Amino acid sequence: MEHRLEAELALSGTLPATVPTAELVPRIAADAIARTIGKRGEGRLAEWTLDGETLRVVFESTGPRPHQALLAFARRLGEELGKSAKVGVRSFTATRYRTEFPLDAAPTAPITLPIPHHLTVDGMLATLSLLSLSEEGLRDNWMDRAVALVQEKVRRQTYQGKEQYWSLIAASAPRETTFRADPTEEMLKRLWVRSGPTKGKWYLGPTAAHLLRTMERIAVEEVLRPLGFQEVVQPHHDSFDILLRTGHMEGLPGEFYYVAEPKTRDPAAWERFTDLVKITRQVPEAELARMVTPPTAVSCYAQCPTTYWWLSGRTLSLESLPLKIFDRAAVSNRYESGGRHGLERVDEFHRIEPVYLGAPDDLIALREKLLERYRHVFDEILELEWRTAWVTPFYMQQSGKVGVEDAEARVKGTIDFEAYLPYRGPRETSEWLEFQNLSIVGDKYTKAFSIKAQKGELWSGCTGIGLERWLTAFLSQKGLDAPGWPSGFRRYAGDLPADVRFL
């Protein structure tokens, strides 16, 4: 059979001779198989031996894997032996759990797993054995997840190096640009910004801050308020639990800034640390490591996960649907490492995150309205040269759905706005800046957080507005001098601050 589970159950004592094991063990096993596999496949107790307090069993099956049968068997066995002989099942382990499953392709490189296992591949058929799998691993379906992981890794080998999915939707007319400099370099020269005290973060002086806030006002007044979005204020730490539910924890752990807490707030416990600081005027690293916890959370990476958490377990009344809210309180962090550049790719940025939940049709209609408002802003206020494209969001890449072209994908998925940055070179060959996106994610997050609608299906989506990106796109095309700016933007910006004069 496809699946074979060899397990050892530790009993709490040896069985008295009065227990009819030869009848009891096969009967309970057959019952457990009937209740967990039933008509969906086949299963059997292939072998069993009792040796003192150790009961060894081997379950085999086709169709569903047999670990649920083992769990049911162990529970019922414990109940029956408890009653008849005052003996319980103390614990159990799968010494070897073997399964066969198909792959999408033959692997091109070795596949590793972080738990004890043995994996062989014959063409496109894999045979995986997990070794010493604990009761927790059995209860928690580690085998199913390990199989999915092997399949994902093979799929990823296949797609490695291929282009990310990208398909042009629309483009503005080209615009003449006279400014060709890197706007961050220009802002640095004018002392509008200072490169921050920690990696990839910036201090914006009055003029730069005024321009960033102008972008914020444009987004709120031209896009969000007209469409009925309401503001919320969300925490800027994301819990691990939330990121496990959204999938960010497995997708992007190398891009998070982690947050650690003091082990205590008691000044007496910190006395050695503070004394060392006072004497050496340095941070004593070893002492600090002793006084803080391991990371317990993450500084906001994306805002929408915490908004889904806010609504978790709740049922939204029809009168509140589609729900349209936005947060601009949480400051976002991404560890960009080698990728950081100026204000356009930073470790800290300010984003308005609109999130919407509603019936699929309502969200599709809302998307059209959002696109219309964005185009209005980019065409008539910022007067940008832009284009839009369908792209593959990370969670679809993660699950291997790369390159999907069907109608389903054109409903769920992400649209990117990209802006031409003259300083990077000719518009035809240079890389444009992704400066706005818009997604509908279906029921992925509403399911993950158990959010329901009073009636009907509940989908969700989001459309993060990165203010540094809007600002970079704008300044790259229009330059830093107000007279060259479009009148719509000048009206919003009003008088510029005097900024600070240094000698």
Next chain:
Amino acid sequence: MEHRLEAELALSGTLPATVPTAELVPRIAADAIARTIGKRGEGRLAEWTLDGETLRVVFESTGPRPHQALLAFARRLGEELGKSAKVGVRSFTATRYRTEFPLDAAPTAPITLPIPHHLTVDGMLATLSLLSLSEEGLRDNWMDRAVALVQEKVRRQTYQGKEQYWSLIAASAPRETTFRADPTEEMLKRLWVRSGPTKGKWYLGPTAAHLLRTMERIAVEEVLRPLGFQEVVQPHHDSFDILLRTGHMEGLPGEFYYVAEPKTRDPAAWERFTDLVKITRQVPEAELARMVTPPTAVSCYAQCPTTYWWLSGRTLSLESLPLKIFDRAAVSNRYESGGRHGLERVDEFHRIEPVYLGAPDDLIALREKLLERYRHVFDEILELEWRTAWVTPFYMQQSGKVGVEDAEARVKGTIDFEAYLPYRGPRETSEWLEFQNLSIVGDKYTKAFSIKAQKGELWSGCTGIGLERWLTAFLSQKGLDAPGWPSGFRRYAGDLPADVRFL
């Protein structure tokens, strides 16, 4: 003599007999003493012996301590021996460095230091010996800092348990209040807020967010804009270096949320972590600990330190003075532990931080104007019952200046606004809520960050506006129902959002 420094210098070789050590060592020592102690005290080379490659010296002094003399001696000795005998001074250590100094009081409990030492106290005279003090410790004045630390600890023992300095300045008339509930409890009942996914942080739904933003608009439009404050946008991570310079690192390490970075962003290096997450649906703590750095920074605690960093090393033109700026981008964190309560004492809050730099007289005048604007807001818009008091800010407590009553302290220092919270009990006996403060700190921070004015003295100060505190003070006195709110506030608040309806 008061101070005695026993040191060992390791030479790079034995000295040839041609070197006139009996003349050379006392001469260089006398010269070093003359140049570092000179007329400010007395010093002498009390003993010296040369034993192979080890030169032992003992410097004694009164007045200035003799470690600068030792440093000068070692440098000059190396130069002369290098020329005459090709022998250098490889390193040196103070085996024992003893000093005597007065205390403000006799200690009431043992005093500890985190570096090797021996401390005895006779009445109010202390004798401290540091043992095995490194070259770095000598260069870096660890003895001076250790002495200051011992004095501070004794002073703190004296003040322990005494009331914090607090002196009433002014108070509004009492106001009749009909609302007596804890506003956070009421907001929880109405689902306006949800207690966040991590400690002491809150998610504000549309109504609560609208009220918080209303407070923000009142502060900006009624206090900051009329007085010419300009907005900046600052990073929300504070570097250790900045916090060392402001003194926060030694003052409050148990109240910070620390930030740690990934050791790498490379997904291949994170594969074991991500695989474990995919199989176990838990965060593998040991693997995570292996992949992140120790803490490298702190999530914003106070905003003004980073603003001082922004201006560090710069000279402000007279036309920009007094400089008046504010930040509202950084979200503030404090690890409150047992102290947290509702929205009024939280681990995360939203604060506008106005900072001002200028001539002392200009700042004193600005303080009057700020007080006038605050009183206008609290009396005529929020209609609060409040009082103001002089209080001792942490940095003055840290340096032991507790209870200062002189004129100097009434120029530099902090004024707190406190609001009566009816739910806590009678106004005469219950604890009021500190909901606004205002400080002038003199040249403490401008000196620490080398910020200068084109001409004259440059002082600074700040007056953090905690929006959660304003909101709690207001709702505690006025309740959650709009009809009971003062008309000035209602005008600012406009129509309230519909909020989200749950089933």
